[in-house]
Amino acid sequence: MIALSSRRFEVFGYGILLFLIFFIVLPVLTVFLWAFAEQWFYPAVLPTKWGFRFWSLVLARPDVWAAFVTSMELSLTVTALSAVICLPAAYAFSRLDFPGKSAFMMSFLMANAFPRFALIVSIAVLFLSFDLIGTFTGVVVIQLLNTLLLMIWLPTAAFRAVSREMEEAARDVGASAWQVFRYVTLPQAFPTIAAALLMTFVWTFYETEGAWLVGAPRIRTMPLLMMQMINNQLVVQYGAVLSVMLWVPSLVAILMARRIIGGDAFARGLGG
Amino acid sequence: MSATAMSLRSGWRGLAFIAIPVTAIAIFLFYPAALSIIGTLVRPAPGGGYTFSLQSYIFFFTDSYSLANLARTLWTTVVTLVLLIAVNLPIALYMRFTKGRLAAVIQALALFPMFVPGIIICYALIRYMGPNGWLQSLLSLVGFHHYASPHLTPWGPVVGLIWDGMPLTLLILISGLSNVSDASIEAARDVGAGRLRILVSIITPEITHSLLIVSALNFLGIFGQVLMPFMLGPTNPEMMGPFMLRTFSSVRDPLQASTQATITFLICSLAGVAYVRSIARRQREDRT
Numbered sequence: 433m434i435a436l437s438s439r440r441f442e443v444f445g446y447g448i449l450l451f452l453i454f455f456i457v458l459p460v461l462t463v464f465l466w467a468f469a470e471q472w473f474y475p476a477v478l479p480t481k482w483g484f485r486f487w488s489l490v491l492a493r494p495d496v497w498a499a500f501v502t503s504m505e506l507s508l509t510v511t512a513l514s515a516v517i518c519l520p521a522a523y524a525f526s527r528l529d530f531p532g533k534s535a536f537m538m539s540f541l542m543a544n545a546f547p548r549f550a551l552i553v554s555i556a557v558l559f560l561s562f563d564l565i566g567t568f569t570g571v572v573v574i575q576l577l578n579t580l581l582l583m584i585w586l587p588t589a590a591f592r593a594v595s596r597e598m599e600e601a602a603r604d605v606g607a608s609a610w611q612v613f614r615y616v617t618l619p620q621a622f623p624t625i626a627a628a629l630l631m632t633f634v635w636t637f638y639e640t641e642g643a644w645l646v647g648a649p650r651i652r653t654m655p656l657l658m659m660q661m662i663n664n665q666l667v668v669q670y671g672a673v674l675s676v677m678l679w680v681p682s683l684v685a686i687l688m689a690r691r692i693i694g695g696d697a698f699a700r701g702l703g704g
Numbered sequence: 705m706s707a708t709a710m711s712l713r714s715g716w717r718g719l720a721f722i723a724i725p726v727t728a729i730a731i732f733l734f735y736p737a738a739l740s741i742i743g744t745l746v747r748p749a750p751g752g753g754y755t756f757s758l759q760s761y762i763f764f765f766t767d768s769y770s771l772a773n774l775a776r777t778l779w780t781t782v783v784t785l786v787l788l789i790a791v792n793l794p795i796a797l798y799m800r801f802t803k804g805r806l807a808a809v810i811q812a813l814a815l816f817p818m819f820v821p822g823i824i825i826c827y828a829l830i831r832y833m834g835p836n837g838w839l840q841s842l843l844s845l846v847g848f849h850h851y852a853s854p855h856l857t858p859w860g861p862v863v864g865l866i867w868d869g870m871p872l873t874l875l876i877l878i879s880g881l882s883n884v885s886d887a888s889i890e891a892a893r894d895v896g897a898g899r900l901r902i903l904v905s906i907i908t909p910e911i912t913h914s915l916l917i918v919s920a921l922n923f924l925g926i927f928g929q930v931l932m933p934f935m936l937g938p939t940n941p942e943m944m945g946p947f948m949l950r951t952f953s954s955v956r957d958p959l960q961a962s963t964q965a966t967i968t969f970l971i972c973s974l975a976g977v978a979y980v981r982s983i984a985r986r987q988r989e990d991r992t
Contacts, residue, residue: 530718
């Protein structure tokens with residue numbers, strides 16, 4: 433630590449903290465207040481009547497359950513397909529030598545260099561002629577493309593982190609290649625791979641733009657239902673209750689995943 | 705088995721393993737994208753066959769509504785980008801040079817938006833900064849009654865996009881700042897350099913790469929945004945994202961939608977090329 437931590441520097445820190453409280457904490461808090469408010473008129477600083485009335489109203493709506501089931505089916509299908517497609521590739525990138533390896537790795541990174549939504553629009557134009565617009569399959573394909581990058585690059589890092597010495601030691605005592613993978617490599621890489629699966633699942637669950645463009649109006653996912661409820665604004669609390677109900681479990685899941693992965697891996701993976 | 709045969713086998717297996725995602729990307733990403741771009745230029749001729757035509761581009765660039773949307777998109781992108789860096793660079797600098805409880809709390813708060821899905825951010829911001837929202841209640845409590853809500857103005861998406869882009873920007877800037885060594889700063893101070901001098905001469909050259917990556921990634925991310933401008937912004941003019949969506953889904957004009965997408969590609973390709981060149985150079989430097 434160098435001598436920059438003067439008194440002025442500390443004031444600067446509290447300034448940042450104040451900004452973050454107003455910019456980040458209070459908006460999120462607003463959602464929680466609305467979720468437990470039965471009545472809240474402007475300019476009251478807090479809800480005038482608290483309660484759970486809107487929770488039972490939301491849970492009684494059939495469209496909420498239908499959207500929830502659709503979203504779960506989509507996210508599970510996409511995550512499973514993504515794992516099947518990407519995990520062997522991740523293993524190849526980390527452990528096998530093949531011609532054009534760095535060029536292929538680079539081309540996966542290049543997927544970041546395209547405006548995502550413009551790509552989705554041009555894919556959707558082609559889907560029109562295949563009658564894939566408004567179908568489950570169409571949405572699966574669009575959302576699957578979204579997950580490939582994360583699903584290759586996090587597991588690649590996971591396989592790379594497994595110690596080569598341990599693998600070689602296992603080979604020396606006579607284990608086959610498959611046994612080495614099954615009993616040495618996989619158990620060590622598993623936590624990160626599980627974290628990648630979890631993040632893919634949550635991200636797919638909340639993917640909005642692809643599902644909207646390709647799925648509407650027949651496929652209605654949870655985010656699309658929420659968008660509709662927010663825009664109609666007849667009952668403010670519906671949006672709040674849904675947000676809190678869905679987001680809290682996914683927050684716990686992602687926090688667990690992030691504990692394993694760590695922030696620096698994200699920045700590095702994007703070339704930071 | 706000889707060493708060459710072994711590496712040959714591993715080479716084939718490696719190629720086979722990555723063949724599936726590569727094929728998926730080729731079939732579902734590049735092929736349709738290329739096809740619809742070509743489709744905007746080569747149209748079926750009335751008497752059969754195909755002709756080359758710039759008609760859909762001429763329409764876009766003579767239509768005042770399309771041009772206004774493009775201008776609004778560029779404005780939002782540039783303003784958001786400048787503000788993102790102006791907000792995050794001081795925070796990143798603070799976190800590079802301080803340790804302790806306060807820095808940890810700041811880091812946790814600043815990275816928090818990463819865990820909030822876009823749709824929930826939109827809802828939160830509408831309820832917080834919208835007309836008669838919580839911010840306005842809080843401000844009028846302390847006697848400030850002239851609050852003008854940015855919701856549904858051009859500034860609405862800017863606020864939302866800064867929220868959304870903050871964690872990634874901050875992570876990349878912090879990662880870049882970790883290259884700045886304490887020793888070089890100490891040396892500069894010993895010869896009498898002031899804070900500004902250190903920032904300009906020592907820190908800025910070290911983080912040019914990170915600033916470039918941050919600018920390119922955010923440019924690509926903001927330019928094609930759909931959700932934030934749709935939920936928080938005005939409808940006329942609108943940003944390219946919602947414009948493409950509406951042209952495709954409501955107006956049902958796939959030709960014009962893919963023309964808009966192609967124009968978006970072309971403008972974003974500047975940022976895309978900068979991004980790819982920058983990471984390619986970084987990888988070369990890492991190897992040497």
